[in-house]
Amino acid sequence: MYLLVLGANSDTAHALAARFAQEERAHLYLASRDRELLEKRARDLALRHQVEVRPLVFDATDYASHAAFYAGLDPKPDGVALAFGYLGDQQEAQQNFGEAKKIIDVNFTGAVSILEIVAADFARRNHGFIIALSSVAGERGRQSNYIYGAAKGALTTYLSGLRHRLCPHQVRVMTVLPGFMATKMTEHLKLPGPLTASPEEAAGHIFRAYKKGRDVVYIKPLWRWIMMLIRNLPEFVFKRTKL
Amino acid sequence: MKLTGWGRYPEVEARTHSFETLGQLKRLLQEPEDFIIHGMGRSYGDSALAERVLFSRRFNKILDFDEAVGVVTCESGVTLEELIQVFLPRGWFLGVAPGTKQVTVGGAVAADVHGKNHHCHGCISEWVVSLDLLLPDGRVVRTDATEEPELFRATCGGMGLTGVILNVALRLAPIHSASMRETVIRCPNLEEAFRESEAHREATYSVAWIDCLARGEELGRSLLMLGEHAEPGPLTPTPPRTLTIPFNLPAFTLNRASISLFNALYYRRPPDRVEGRLTPLEEFFFPLDRIRQWNRLYGRRGFTQYQFVLPRESSFAGVRAVLTRAADSGLGSFLGVLKLMGPANANLLSFPREGYTLALDFKITDRLFPLLDELDRIVLDHGGRLYLAKDMRLTAEVFRRMYPAWEEFMQLRERYGMAAKFNSRQSRRLGV
Numbered sequence: 001m002y003l004l005v006l007g008a009n010s011d012t013a014h015a016l017a018a019r020f021a022q023e024e025r026a027h028l029y030l031a032s033r034d035r036e037l038l039e040k041r042a043r044d045l046a047l048r049h050q051v052e053v054r055p056l057v058f059d060a061t062d063y064a065s066h067a068a069f070y071a072g073l074d075p076k077p078d079g080v081a082l083a084f085g086y087l088g089d090q091q092e093a094q095q096n097f098g099e100a101k102k103i104i105d106v107n108f109t110g111a112v113s114i115l116e117i118v119a120a121d122f123a124r125r126n127h128g129f130i131i132a133l134s135s136v137a138g139e140r141g142r143q144s145n146y147i148y149g150a151a152k153g154a155l156t157t158y159l160s161g162l163r164h165r166l167c168p169h170q171v172r173v174m175t176v177l178p179g180f181m182a183t184k185m186t187e188h189l190k191l192p193g194p195l196t197a198s199p200e201e202a203a204g205h206i207f208r209a210y211k212k213g214r215d216v217v218y219i220k221p222l223w224r225w226i227m228m229l230i231r232n233l234p235e236f237v238f239k240r241t242k243l
Numbered sequence: 244m245k246l247t248g249w250g251r252y253p254e255v256e257a258r259t260h261s262f263e264t265l266g267q268l269k270r271l272l273q274e275p276e277d278f279i280i281h282g283m284g285r286s287y288g289d290s291a292l293a294e295r296v297l298f299s300r301r302f303n304k305i306l307d308f309d310e311a312v313g314v315v316t317c318e319s320g321v322t323l324e325e326l327i328q329v330f331l332p333r334g335w336f337l338g339v340a341p342g343t344k345q346v347t348v349g350g351a352v353a354a355d356v357h358g359k360n361h362h363c364h365g366c367i368s369e370w371v372v373s374l375d376l377l378l379p380d381g382r383v384v385r386t387d388a389t390e391e392p393e394l395f396r397a398t399c400g401g402m403g404l405t406g407v408i409l410n411v412a413l414r415l416a417p418i419h420s421a422s423m424r425e426t427v428i429r430c431p432n433l434e435e436a437f438r439e440s441e442a443h444r445e446a447t448y449s450v451a452w453i454d455c456l457a458r459g460e461e462l463g464r465s466l467l468m469l470g471e472h473a474e475p476g477p478l479t480p481t482p483p484r485t486l487t488i489p490f491n492l493p494a495f496t497l498n499r500a501s502i503s504l505f506n507a508l509y510y511r512r513p514p515d516r517v518e519g520r521l522t523p524l525e526e527f528f529f530p531l532d533r534i535r536q537w538n539r540l541y542g543r544r545g546f547t548q549y550q551f552v553l554p555r556e557s558s559f560a561g562v563r564a565v566l567t568r569a570a571d572s573g574l575g576s577f578l579g580v581l582k583l584m585g586p587a588n589a590n591l592l593s594f595p596r597e598g599y600t601l602a603l604d605f606k607i608t609d610r611l612f613p614l615l616d617e618l619d620r621i622v623l624d625h626g627g628r629l630y631l632a633k634d635m636r637l638t639a640e641v642f643r644r645m646y647p648a649w650e651e652f653m654q655l656r657e658r659y660g661m662a663a664k665f666n667s668r669q670s671r672r673l674g675v
C-alpha cells in the first residue's frame with residue numbers, strides 16, 4: 001500500500017504514518033512544507049519500519065501546483081491522509097483579514113483543491129480511501145475561534161459530500177473530528193489532560209476507526225457527548241457562555 | 244510549568260520550550276537567557292532543572308544505521324527504549340544499558356551512564372563513535388575521542404553544561420537472543436557479597452541488590468545477580484506487563500515495616516542459588532520499568548538516590564560504614580544496589596572508577612539532609628565520589644574534592660562561553 005500524507009509534518013500525521021507503516025507495511029509519501037523536518041522524518045520512518053518513504057515539498061495554499069504534484073506520484077497512492085491545518089489567532093483574524101483568509105485557505109480551500117484531484121483519480125480507479133482531519137471546532141461557531149471553526153465546519157460539510165459522491169466507487173472517506181491533541185499546534189495552550197490525546201493515541205484511534213470502516217470519528221469517546229451537548233444548547237443559553 | 248527530576252525533589256518553576264529541528268534550536272539559543280536541556284528527566288535531582296528548560300524529546304529522529312558495523316546515528320532525544328524496540332529484533336542491543344530504558348541518548352551521554360557490565364565494557368561514551376555538539380556561538384562541531392578530544396571528554400559526563408548534544412553515532416552490540424541467562428546467588432552478609440562479586444568478575448553483567456535494613460551479622464545481606472546473553476534463540480522481545488502507580492502514595496506506606504516486608508520478600512523469593520535461568524532481556528536489565536511511575540511510591544515530598552563509588556581498596560570498609568550509618572538512622576532505604584566497577588575513563592566528570600558503587604534510596608525528610616552530609620564525609624574519607632546524575636544537594640566544596648578535574652572543566656566552560664549559556668540548578672549549586 002502507498003499512503004500519501006498531506007501535511008506530514010503535523011504531529012498527528014506523523015504518528016498516523018508510523019502506524020500505517022508498522023501495521024500495514026505501507027510505503028509513504030510525506031508531503032509538507034518544511035523540508036528540513038520532512039526529510040528527517042522520512043529517514044526516521046524508513047529506518048524504524050523498513051518501508052519506502054519519499055519526502056515531497058507541498059504547500060496546501062499553492063493551488064496551482066497541486067495537479068502537477070499529484071501527477072508526479074508514481075505509483076499512485078492507495079490512500080490519502082490529510083492533516084494540514086492552521087489554528088491561527090482569532091483576535092488577529094478579527095482585525096486583519098489576511099489572517100482570516102489564511103485560516104480559511106489552509107483549512108478549507110487548500111483541502112478542496114487537492115482532494116478534488118485525488119477524488120477524480122480514485123473515482124476513475126474505483127479504488128482508494130481518504131482520511132481527513134477536521135475538528136470539533138467546526139460543529140458550532142464559538143466566539144473564541146469561529147473563523148477556524150467556520151473553515152473546519154466547511155471542511156466537514158465538504159467531506160460528507162465527497163463521501164456521498166465516492167461511495168458508489170468503493171472509495172471511502174473518513175472524517176476525523178479531534179477534540180484536543182497535545183501537538184505543536186497546541187503547545188502554548190493549557191489543555192485539560194483527560195480530554196487531550198497524545199499524537200500516538202490519536203493515531204491509534206484513527207487507525208482502528210479506519211480498520212472498522214467508520215465514516216465519522218471523534219478522537220476520545222467523551223468528545224461525542226460533549227459535542228452533542230454543545231450542539232444542542234439552545235442559542236439563548238449558548239450565546240451567554242464564554243466558550 | 245512546574246518541573247522535577249525523577250526524585251520529584253526539588254521542584255522548580257520553569258519556562259519550557261521544545262525543538263524538533265536544528266533551526267528551531269538555534270533560534271532558542273540566540274535568545275539572551277541561559278538554559279539547560281531536559282531529556283526524559285530520569286536524572287534524580289536538579290541536573291536537568293533551571294528557570295529556562297529546553298525539552299529534547301521532539302528531537303528524536305533515527306537518521307542512519309550501518310548494518311555492517313552496527314552503528315546507529317540518531318538525534319539526542321531518541322530514547323534507549325526506542326533503540327531497543329527498533330534494533331533488538333534485528334539482532335542489536337545497547338553496549339551499555341542503565342537500569343531504565345526510559346532515558347534519552349543525549350541524557351545517557353551527558354551523564355556518561357554505566358550499566359551492569361561496567362567492569363567489562365565501560366561507560367556509554369566508550370560506545371560513542373562521534374557526536375555533534377552545538378556550541379554557544381551556534382557552531383556545530385563533531386567530536387570523538389580523537390577529534391576535538393577536549394570537548395568530547397568534557398561533554399561525556401558533562402551534564403549538559405558544554406552545549407547541546409545533537410546527533411550521536413552509537414555503536415551497538417550484536418546479540419543472538421532476546422533472553423538472558425541469569426544466575427542469582429544469595430549472600431548472607433556484606434563479606435559474602437564482596438567475595439562473590441570478586442569471585443565472579445568474569446561475568447559480563449553483575450549487580451547485587453542489598454537489603455538495607457539488615458543490621459549486625461546480616462548487614463549487607465543481598466542477592467547477587469549475574470547474567471550473560473543467552474545462546475541463539477528468538478529475537479522478538481516479550482513485552483513485559485506493566486503496572487502504573489496512579490497517584491502519590493501517602494508517605495506512611497513506606498514506613499519501616501513495609502520496607503522490611505518488601506525486602507524480606509525479595510530476599511526469600513529465590514532458592515539459595517539459581518543457576519542460568521532463562522530471563523527475558525528487558526526484565527533482566529530494566530526490572531523497575533515494569534512499574535510505571537514508581538517514583539510516586541515515596542509520597543508527595545519525593546525522594547533521592549544517594550550513589551557513590553569508592554576505590555577498590557577502601558570499598559568494603561566504606562560501604563560497611565555507610566550501610567551501618569544508614570540502617571542506624573532508620574531513614575529506611577528501600578532499595579540498595581551494590582556493584583563492582585571497572586577502570587575510570589578520561590572524561591572530566593564521569594562518575595565510575597575502579598572499585599564498588601553503592602546506591603541507596605531515601606525519602607525526603609528534614610532529618611535526611613544532615614545524614615547525607617555525614618555520608619559525604621564517609622565517602623570523602625574513603626576517597627570516593629557521588630554520581631551527579633543522582634545528586635540534588637552536594638555542596639561546591641565537597642564536589643571539588645570529589646572531582647579534581649572540576650577546574651579544567653570550568654576553565655573550558657569559560658573559554659567557550661558555555662558558562663554564560665548552559666546552566667542548571669545543579670551547575671549553579673556546584674559552582675561550575
Ligand SMILES: Cc1cc2nc3c(=O)[nH]c(=O)nc-3n(C[C@H](O)[C@H](O)[C@H](O)COP(=O)(O)OP(=O)(O)OC[C@H]3O[C@@H](n4cnc5c(N)ncnc54)[C@H](O)[C@@H]3O)c2cc1C
Pocket residue numbers: 248249279280281282283284285286287290291299319320340341342343345346347348349350351353354355356357358359401402403404406407408409531632633667
Ligand atoms: C530507575 C532508574 C535507573 C537508573 N539506572 C542507572 C544506571 O544503572 N546507570 C546510570 O549510569 N544511570 C542510571 N540512571 C540515571 C539515568 O540514566 C541518567 O540520569 C540519565 O542522564 C537520564 O537521562 P534523561 O534523558 O532522563 O536525562 P535528563 O534527566 O533529562 O537530563 C540528565 C542530564 O543530561 C543532560 N542532557 C540531556 N540531554 C542532553 C542533550 N541532548 N545535550 C546535552 N545535555 C543533555 C541534561 O542537561 C542533564 O544534565 C537511572 C535512573 C533511573 C530513574
Ligand SMILES: NC(=O)c1ccc[n+]([C@@H]2O[C@H](COP(=O)([O-])OP(=O)(O)OC[C@H]3O[C@@H](n4cnc5c(N)ncnc54)[C@H](OP(=O)(O)O)[C@@H]3O)[C@@H](O)[C@H]2O)c1
Pocket residue numbers: 006007008009010011012013032033034035037058059060061083084085086087106110133134135136177178179180181182183184185186
Ligand atoms: N491539535 C489539536 O488540538 C487539534 C484539534 C482539532 C483538530 N486539529 C486538526 O488536526 C490536524 C492535525 O493537527 P496537529 O495538531 O497534528 O497539527 P500540527 O502538529 O500543528 O501540524 C500542522 C501541520 O500543518 C502543516 N501545514 C500548515 N499549513 C500548511 C500548508 N499551507 N501547506 C502544507 N502544510 C501545511 C504544517 O506543516 P509544515 O511544518 O511542513 O509547514 C504543520 O506541521 C490539523 O488539521 C488540525 O487543524 C488539531
